[in-house]
Amino acid sequence: EDKVVQSPLSLVVHEGDTVTLNCSYEVTNFRSLLWYKQEKKAPTFLFMLTSSGIEKKSGRLSSILDKKELFSILNITATQTGDSAVYLCAVLSMEYGNKLVFGAGTILRVKS
Template sequence: EDKVVQSPLSLVVHEGDTVTLNCSYEVTNFRSLLWYKQEKKAPTFLFMLTSSGIEKKSGRLSSILDKKELFSILNITATQTGDSAVYLCAVGSDRGAQKLVFGQGTRLTINP
């Protein structure tokens, strides 16, 4: 059975800190790993990673994938209160229409 595990489950930091969120996975016929930010309702797409070792970056957020060790990290530098959210990791496998398997999420709280 495909599995995605995120850690930590919860993280509280001060504004300006840097955080690293972890995602490990076991999936048959891995195709891609996606990161989403979930604030109140819909998961909002952040990154999709398919290749090992290539960092994806968007502003203060960056992510990298290690297909050998089966994990990914999401880094957020100079955190702001608006970064407070649940961050979801999801993995897609090599099928015709991609089913995503989600982790349980990391709840990140940024205190001013």
């Protein structure tokens, strides 16, 4: 059975801290791994990772994929209160019309 496990489940940090969110997966027919940020409503896309070892960056966020060890990390540096959200990791599988298998998410709260 396909699964995606995220850790930690929740995290509270202070503004300015750096956080690392983890995502491990066991998914057949892996195609890519995606990170989403979910505030109160719809998940919004952050990154899509297809190749191992290539870091993707967007401002203070960065992510990398290790296809050998089957995990990814999402780093957020110099955190701000606006980073408070649920961060979802999802793996795109070739099954089910390219379905996304989601982890349960990491709840991040950044205190000022």
